[in-house]
Amino acid sequence: MSTIRLFPRSNSFQENIPLPASKSESNRALIINALAGGELSAVSNLAEARDTQTMIRLLAENGSEANVLDAGTTMRFLTAYYAITGQQKLMNGTPRMCERPIGILVEALKELGAQIDYVNKEGYPPLQLKGFTYSGKNIIRIRGDVSSQFISAILMVAPLLPEGLTLQITGSLGSKPYIEMTLAQMNHFGISAETRWEKGEIYIPAQAYQATSFAVESDWSGASYWYSLVALSPDPSSSLELLGLKENSLQGDAAIKDIMLPLGVKSTFTGKGYLLTKVEPKNELAWDFTDCPDLAQTICVVAAIKKIPLTLTGLESLKVKETDRVLALQNELLKLNATLVEVEKNHKYQVNSTFEISQQTPVIDTYDDHRMAMAFAPVGVVQEIIINEPEVVNKSYPSFWKHIQLILKTE
Numbered sequence: 001m002s003t004i005r006l007f008p009r010s011n012s013f014q015e016n017i018p019l020p021a022s023k024s025e026s027n028r029a030l031i032i033n034a035l036a037g038g039e040l041s042a043v044s045n046l047a048e049a050r051d052t053q054t055m056i057r058l059l060a061e062n063g064s065e066a067n068v069l070d071a072g073t074t075m076r077f078l079t080a081y082y083a084i085t086g087q088q089k090l091m092n093g094t095p096r097m098c099e100r101p102i103g104i105l106v107e108a109l110k111e112l113g114a115q116i117d118y119v120n121k122e123g124y125p126p127l128q129l130k131g132f133t134y135s136g137k138n139i140i141r142i143r144g145d146v147s148s149q150f151i152s153a154i155l156m157v158a159p160l161l162p163e164g165l166t167l168q169i170t171g172s173l174g175s176k177p178y179i180e181m182t183l184a185q186m187n188h189f190g191i192s193a194e195t196r197w198e199k200g201e202i203y204i205p206a207q208a209y210q211a212t213s214f215a216v217e218s219d220w221s222g223a224s225y226w227y228s229l230v231a232l233s234p235d236p237s238s239s240l241e242l243l244g245l246k247e248n249s250l251q252g253d254a255a256i257k258d259i260m261l262p263l264g265v266k267s268t269f270t271g272k273g274y275l276l277t278k279v280e281p282k283n284e285l286a287w288d289f290t291d292c293p294d295l296a297q298t299i300c301v302v303a304a305i306k307k308i309p310l311t312l313t314g315l316e317s318l319k320v321k322e323t324d325r326v327l328a329l330q331n332e333l334l335k336l337n338a339t340l341v342e343v344e345k346n347h348k349y350q351v352n353s354t355f356e357i358s359q360q361t362p363v364i365d366t367y368d369d370h371r372m373a374m375a376f377a378p379v380g381v382v383q384e385i386i387i388n389e390p391e392v393v394n395k396s397y398p399s400f401w402k403h404i405q406l407i408l409k410t411e
């Protein structure tokens, strides 16, 4: 098995980090640009993430099969794209992708006129897309509590429907900032939408995308691991400047600025990005991750090492991501003498910790999940740690280990 060993280089660091581009923005820009009939070169600063490279490859291919590997957005966005554009495709992915739900999206697309069969298990990939005959339906209801990616996927193709579409979101809505990101990027390509959030409704009139250029921002989700390094650094003078981040981001994970302040990291905009410096942390924290589920792993590890009692809500979607992230966190936090306990069924969790620096190197398993590897890696600033299967980071951040060598020793 491949491993990476990480250990402190020195107590204090001051570095500039060249962040990668956002895979969420990239994958939206690629679908929208394709629907607008734009050239690939119209989208600049595309992510190096494997999920984005897979999207680029599949949009350029004319084959009868599309293998999305483990990329959730690529699976969901391409399913809607291929369906509405009437393409016949067998959509497949990794074994884990075939355990991640897609029935809510497929049923919505079928209501609009898509012919889609489940190849194995109802509600899950692989899917056989067989064509599209418009049903004339212009209002559909869609659940918002499993994955916002289903809603983003439908929204991006909605302007192509002859009568446009009203989406009525039912149940609670998770990951809302990702839906706002979708609407903002559609707007950039000339699409207007009416949002009636109080009723859970989004109306997209029938209209044509206008081809234009789009520059992808740096990735706030990837930025979160650098926040951890500053939060965990034992030296109060440690700081990092994260290059390329914008002050007004489309990304909901920019919330990391607010979450990390009580954990001891202050963010200052410099014009080139954000400068992270250390401040006094609070002695406890409660946070709702409904809008930013991808930050939960980062924050659990920081709270565990700093022994700051943490209460978390909004973790419902974590069980259907790259792995069951709640279970993976529960297993691996134990190796740091910390626990993640469910204190209210499916709702509230707590991290409590008795972490002490140990001569025994913890060995962290990563469960085919890039965020498990990147969330635990910053522990290396406090004590030696081994991360198993470090190549998992390629999904979103292939240069992560190269960048971390600026701060930690690796072997």
Ligand SMILES: O=C(O)C1=C[C@@H](OP(=O)(O)O)[C@@H](O)[C@H](O)C1
Pocket: 023, 024, 025, 073, 146, 147, 148, 149, 152, 174, 175, 178, 293, 294, 317
């Ligand atoms: O639309 C997107 O780009 C994403 C939405 C979120 O998923 P859910 O909507 O399934 O929570 C997030 O976890 C994922 O990393 C990216």
Ligand SMILES: C=C(OP(=O)(O)O)C(=O)O
Pocket: 070, 071, 072, 073, 074, 294, 321, 322, 371, 396
């Ligand atoms: C959940 C994630 O990605 P996806 O759902 O697109 O596979 C992620 O990047 O953390």
